[in-house]
Structures are given as structure tokens and as C-alpha cells.
Amino acid sequence: MSTIEQSAALEPDRLGARDRARFFRAARHDRLEGLTAAFRAHRYAPHSHETYVVGVIVAGCEAFQLRGARRLAAAGDVCFVHPGDVHDGEPAGEGYAYRMTYPSIGLMQEIAADLTDRDVAPAPFFADPVLRDPAAYAAFVAAHRALEAEPDGLLGEEALVAAYGLLVARHAGVAPMATTRGTGAAIGRAREFLDAHFAEEIDLARLAGVAGLSRHHFLRRFKHETGLTPHAYLTDCRVRAARRLVAAGEPLAEVAAACGFFDQSHLTNAFKARVGVAPGAFRRG
Incomplete structure (x- = not known):
């Protein structure tokens, strides 16, 4: 059986009226593919991937066949599938919702190497395809949300490295330095x-x-x-610079561009969270 990308396993005409799926790709992570989906009717045909499958069930329950056994993954569970492992997937009950990522072998080797502070490391192996780890679950969900909102931003990058590192250290037998x-x-x-x-x-x-x-x-x-995390520190630097430019009367759109924000709305949200008021109110005061 040939391997496929997850996007090919979910062609639009295969989804039912009540099924939802949204993809994103993050170039910083070896073109990592991510998926947010909710399925009530969709059933995956048996297939495999060249990548890992790492994700969480956020609602309901999924049933899937893997390594000769039928598995059940319920809300709060973390799930793993290794490259080349044939698996399927279907709702167990009324349906399920999940957040998934499809990291390359190279990316997971980089995570393991980072943990051990080595130049290279073997590909991690997760013995249990379904497990319960609330801390890792929360870290993964936070990272997935950040990547979905901004696939190639520092916030999602640092969150994903931390979440994958936690999963590899706890469940793939890779002892961190x-x-x-x-x-x-x-x-x-x-x-x-x-x-x-x-x-x-x-x-x-x-x-x-x-x-x-x-x-x-x-x-x-x-x-x-x-x-602070590096992203939080960087945002602080940007807000401090923006504060000076706003006080000097520079147009807010130009301030946002000059200080590294995506747009004026991004500037306003970060500014208000740290200064207590929006840039316009700060200037008027």
C-alpha cells in the first residue's frame, strides 16, 4: 500500500454534510501539515503516511485499526501513528473532533536531538498509540491553535517544539539533557x-x-x-518601540509595520495587553 499525504486522504467529495476539516502547513517545520476536523460520518480507508501522525482527540471518540488491534481514542487522549503504519479511522458513537499534525521523520529526529543536545538522534518510537497525559495534551492543543492561526510565527514554533519535546521525552524513551x-x-x-x-x-x-x-x-x-518565552520577550520589545512611535504621533499602521506587527489590529491587541489601553487612547492621554 502506498503512502499518502493527509490532504489526499480527505478529498472534499468524501466528506458528509456534517463533517468539517481544515488544513494548514507550516514551512518552518519541514512543511508540517496540520488538521483540525470534526467527523460524524466520514470513515478513512486503510492508508499510511511517510510522516508520523501526532495529535489529540478534543471531543467524542474515534475507532481505528492499527498494528493488528482495534483502538479507541476518546476526548483528552493523545494519539500516535508511525510512518508506514497502516491505519483507518471512523466515529465510535456520534462522532469525534480532533487536532492532528503530520511531522516528518526528520523533524522528529531533530526534536530528539534537541532534547539530548546531540547533532543527530534516532527516530523516536512511541510504544503506546493512545495514551492519557493531561499536561502534554494541553501543550499540544496550545501549539496547534497557535500554528493554525499563524503557521510560520515564532509563537507556534516555540510551542510546537516544547509540546513535541514533552511527548518524545515522556513517551518515546528519549531522556532530555x-x-x-x-x-x-x-x-x-x-x-x-x-x-x-x-x-x-x-x-x-x-x-x-x-x-x-x-x-x-x-x-x-x-x-x-x-x-518570558522568546515570543513574549520579542513582543515586549516591539511594544516598547511602538510606544515611543505612538507618543511621537506616527500613524498607527506605519507603527505596526515598523515594529514587526502583522497589521494595526495585531499592534492594538499586543499594546493593550501590556500598556492597559489601546494605542489611540495612549496617544490622546
Whole structure:
């Protein structure tokens, strides 16, 4: 049986009137494909993928055949399918809703390598295809929502690396490198870089490279030493710069563009969350 992309397994004319599916792709993650779906009637034919399948059930229950056994995945469960594993899928009961990702083998090897601070690592293996892990579930849902809203933004990138890292460490037998001391200078370099380049599009690999750390180690140490995630720190930098330009009377649309925000609405939301008032009210005050 040949492998297929998830988008090919869900051709529009196969979906029922009450079935819903939405795809996205994230270029930063080796063209990671993501899916948010709710199925009441749709049934997958047996198929396999060149990628992993990693996701969560958010409502209802799905039944699927995998590795010679019928599996049930209910709301709150985390699910894994390995590359090449033939599986199907159908509603168990009234239907189910899920959030799924389809990471490449290379991406999952990168996650494992990040965890162990090695250049290369074997592809992770998840012994249990369905498991209950509330912390990992919550981390994955947060990452999936961020990626769905902005597939190639820093927020989704750091959230996905953290969520995948948690899943690989807990359920694929990959022991993370112990947190070490003495990373203050490395994190300082990353902070200086963000302070100077806040208006640019910045990815996690670039920041980790500036610090000289793996992505996973960098995320842990940055949050430990600054109290913020890299994305939150970057947003703070942008709002501080915007505050100066708004006070100087610059047009808000131009302020948004100059400070690295997507648009004026993005600027307004971030500004109000940190300053307490919208940019226009701040200027009038």
C-alpha cells in the first residue's frame, strides 16, 4: 500500500454534510501539515503516511485499526501513528473532533536531538498509540491553535517544539539533557539580538544559534532566566518601540509595520495587553 499525504486522504467529495476539516502547513517545520476536523460520518480507508501522525482527540471518540488491534481514542487522549503504519479511522458513537499534525521523520529526529543536545538522534518510537497525559495534551492543543492561526510565527514554533519535546521525552524513551548552569551569557546574547532585531521575522533556530544552544535547551533556559518565552520577550520589545512611535504621533499602521506587527489590529491587541489601553487612547492621554 502506498503512502499518502493527509490532504489526499480527505478529498472534499468524501466528506458528509456534517463533517468539517481544515488544513494548514507550516514551512518552518519541514512543511508540517496540520488538521483540525470534526467527523460524524466520514470513515478513512486503510492508508499510511511517510510522516508520523501526532495529535489529540478534543471531543467524542474515534475507532481505528492499527498494528493488528482495534483502538479507541476518546476526548483528552493523545494519539500516535508511525510512518508506514497502516491505519483507518471512523466515529465510535456520534462522532469525534480532533487536532492532528503530520511531522516528518526528520523533524522528529531533530526534536530528539534537541532534547539530548546531540547533532543527530534516532527516530523516536512511541510504544503506546493512545495514551492519557493531561499536561502534554494541553501543550499540544496550545501549539496547534497557535500554528493554525499563524503557521510560520515564532509563537507556534516555540510551542510546537516544547509540546513535541514533552511527548518524545515522556513517551518515546528519549531522556532530555539535564538543565545546566552557566547559560546566562548565552541567553544574554539572545536578548541583545532580540533587542536589536525586533522588527524582523525571527525563527527559533536563529535565536538558538545566537545562544549556541539546542532549541529545546534554549527555550527552557530563556524562560528560566527571563521569566518570558522568546515570543513574549520579542513582543515586549516591539511594544516598547511602538510606544515611543505612538507618543511621537506616527500613524498607527506605519507603527505596526515598523515594529514587526502583522497589521494595526495585531499592534492594538499586543499594546493593550501590556500598556492597559489601546494605542489611540495612549496617544490622546
